[in-house]
Amino acid sequence: MDARINLERLRSDLEDLAKIGRDPQGGISRPSFSRADLEARDWLRKRFADAGLTLREDGAGNIFGRMEGEGAVVMTGSHIDSVLHGGMFDGPAGVLAGLECLRVIQESGLPHRRPLEVVSFTDEEGNLTGDFLGSRAFTGTLDRDILEKGVTAFGHPLEEILKGTPYTLGGILSAGELRPEIEAFVELHIEQGPVLETEEKTIGIVDRIAGKNDWLGVFRGQAGHAGTTPFELRRDAFLGLADFALRATQYVAAEHYGSMLTVGRAALQPGAFSIVPGRVDFTLDFRSASKDSLRDMETHLPELARDIAATRGLEFSYSVADHTDPVLIPDRLTGMMKEICESEGWSHMTLPSGAGHDAQILAEVTDSSMIFIPTVDGISHAPEENILWDDLKTGADLLLQTLLKLAE
Amino acid sequence: MDARINLERLRSDLEDLAKIGRDPQGGISRPSFSRADLEARDWLRKRFADAGLTLREDGAGNIFGRMEGEGAVVMTGSHIDSVLHGGMFDGPAGVLAGLECLRVIQESGLPHRRPLEVVSFTDEEGNLTGDFLGSRAFTGTLDRDILEKGVTAFGHPLEEILKGTPYTLGGILSAGELRPEIEAFVELHIEQGPVLETEEKTIGIVDRIAGKNDWLGVFRGQAGHAGTTPFELRRDAFLGLADFALRATQYVAAEHYGSMLTVGRAALQPGAFSIVPGRVDFTLDFRSASKDSLRDMETHLPELARDIAATRGLEFSYSVADHTDPVLIPDRLTGMMKEICESEGWSHMTLPSGAGHDAQILAEVTDSSMIFIPTVDGISHAPEENILWDDLKTGADLLLQTLLKLAE
Secondary structure, three states, X not given: OOOOOOHHHHHHHHHHHOXXXXXXXXXXXXXXXXXXXXXXXXXXXXXXXXXXXXXXXXXXXXXXXXXXXXXOEXXXXXXXXXXXXXXXXXXXXXXXXXXXXXXXXXXXXXXXXOOEEEEEEOOOOOOOOOOOHHHHHHHOOOOHXXXXXXXXXXXXXXXXXXXXXXXXXXXXXXXXXXXXXXXXXXXXXXXXXXXXXXXXXXXXXXXXXXXXXXXXXXXXXXXXXXXXXXXXXXXXXXXXXXXXXXXHHHHHHHHOOOOEEEEEEEXXXXXXXXXXXXXXXXXXEEXXXXXHHHHHHHHHHHHHHHHXXXXXXXXEEEEEEEEEOOEEOOHHHHHHHHHHHHHHOOOEEEEEEOOOOHHHHHOOOOEXXXXXXXXXXXXXXXXXXXXXXXXXXXXXHHHXXXXXXXXX | OOOOOOHHHHHHHHHHHOOOOEOOOOOXXXXXXXXXXXXXXXXXXXXHHHXXXXXXXXXXXXXXXXXXXXXXXXXXXXXXXXXXXXXXXXXXXXXXXXXXXXXXXXXXXXXXXXXXXXXXXOOOOOOOOOOOHHHHHHHOOOOHHHHHHOEOOOOOEHHHHHOOOOOOHHHHHOHHHHXXXXXXEEEEEEOOOOHHHHHOOOEEEEEEEOEEEXXXXXXXXXXXXXXXXXXXXXXXXXXXXXXXXXXXXXXXXHXXXXXEEEEEEEEEEOOOOOEEOOEEEEEEEEEEOOXXXXXHHHHHHHHHHHHHHHHOOOEXXXXXXXXXXXXXXXXXXXXXXXXXXHHHOOOEEEEEEOOOOHHHHHOOOOEEEXXXXXXXXXXXXXXXXXXXXXXXHHHHHHHHHHHHHHOO
8 A cells, every 4th residue: 555644744734733832931831621722623623624524523622523434433533732831742643643644535535434533632631630531521431520529730620611611511521422433543642751762663553551540649747846846756747758759669660660650749738948747748640551560559559658657657548539441452453553564664563551542541432552653752741842753754654554444 | 032924914915916817727827027917016016105115116127115224235025927827926925925024124113224125026937038037137147138139938029028018128138227235135935846845844944046057959850751751761859859858867867866857848840640750849957056967967968969869860959048057045144044943943944946036146246045935735836836824924934033133
């Protein structure tokens, strides 16, 4: 097959979209339902329409561009929202590569039996009430409670943020009702890690996506004057967290190599030079592509935290902010992509995804798969996030051929 | 001597003042130059005037009440500002006990040769540009640079906060010009620690005041995706701080017993669930009553931090936000107080002060000393801060007799 995407057109789309939501403090800040996001949605709808695709949008703001066909739909896509001060590829590369594939199929009249759709899912980055709002709404796996009670990363309830938009809680919750039957989902995404670059491969065929736990943890002790409370009488919540962070990291590194654990945020109270912290709230993110490892961590980490708390005169508690299971990508999809890469002579490898993606949510309702392209220096979620354009071309060509094969 | 203070009157003063600046979130929030503080100043001026004292206020807002006499002045006092969500005794106990002493001397016509003054110093708690703004202005030891460039705990420069008040930077900087010759300074204060209570003593005669360093430290690493950055490639700034906090605490506890070290505040950047912290800014407070210990800590702690940074692929730097030297209280003052306690049969002990106080700033210009009274459960800087009223009576009676002896 010599179907090829047009890299110049795809690049120009990516560069156009990157102009929307530029943050004066650096990078791109385009969280879903922000002013920048609403502008980007207009831009995207126009691009889909210009490509001759039929527009559809569900109550969660997931935007679909469709080419008609028979039977279950072959779907591709990703997201156009970003973290604060993020980069221009995490998300948009997949949406706009999908658009480019459909554009090429359209204008070249490439044969496909099934309908084809490209989708942009809302709030993959979880700036609102946790990751994957859009794809969870689409697959009907959204937690109503979290949606209604959760406070967004901006400190306001979701309902308040929706006021400035055409979207509603009810609309989001019913977004899955119109879901078509899906033959397969394929998402192109930047790797966001160093593996492909280190291994000098152009294509990563994802075979597993890590499951994740996001916990909100608290160590509670007793505030005290930093000049008058002797060490032996202190109940310093911060030292409890320090001890936990170091020992939890050692445990994961030693017992579950390849799994990850991160303390990303910590708030010390009362938070002053001269006061021993009486309380610290923190985030704990831990992931594994292995279900067994994830289960072991879920058991061991609270035990470790309680042990440390007992030793240091503290109390420990936590709540689960988010949870996803690890996903195995079906062999028929990874096998199909490997075959294409081999027949085209594209360098490739299989690898797990440590980051979460809409594809893992889609796995609830269809065969779901991912194509990774290398990320320069493994940096993402940062203004410096970058790719090599030729890698994107190869990734998008692989996406094009995979979609055509699935739609035969 | 059977001069005695009137506890009912002193208690009623303390309870009146505690009504000003009550924080709906708990305790008392009365930082200097806040609306509550301006109201408290009016209240205090009226109390001084009602007691027949001559009012004086310098450019830094230090308020003096004076009884005339010959020669150098014998001075007592403390401060009426508070930390946020603080208690009602830290500061006011000393100012109002001093007022009560002068009131008793006035109305009973107790003999004194020297002038006597009670003072309330501005911003002892350092909510503005570091501790002891008022007493430093009064003693001429204020750092002009910090005053002009420093940002207050409220995030605004001092100059901006002064706009809503009758005070100016120039006035603060020239406050020391009118300083009278001072024979001695005596400050009554709550201990803010557990020692007197544990030892079952009513009076603490302070023999040393700890010196302190307040540092703003930074570990810089590299932000990275929590799901895709392997442990061995991470440069996690928070783990650097965790390691440092634990090892620095161990070092001080082992090598400089009785000295203190506290990490009270830490800000992780970017500060999200799924991002390895690339930077952490933190406060480091360390203190000692021993000049040698303080010097050793000043040398060793940055070495330790740099070692940890080197091991973990981080960079460490710090700046000094505040520094005070340890102060030795002159024997003539501690001896005088011990004699009074012994002749009166008051239980007492000498002890160092781990907390900083205006008295240590006054030591730059006069013989300076402190009387401690017990603090219930050692708790201060908190809404629960409390005392036993009888302890306050004994402390204030000791203050009265000490002032009379010094003013003979």
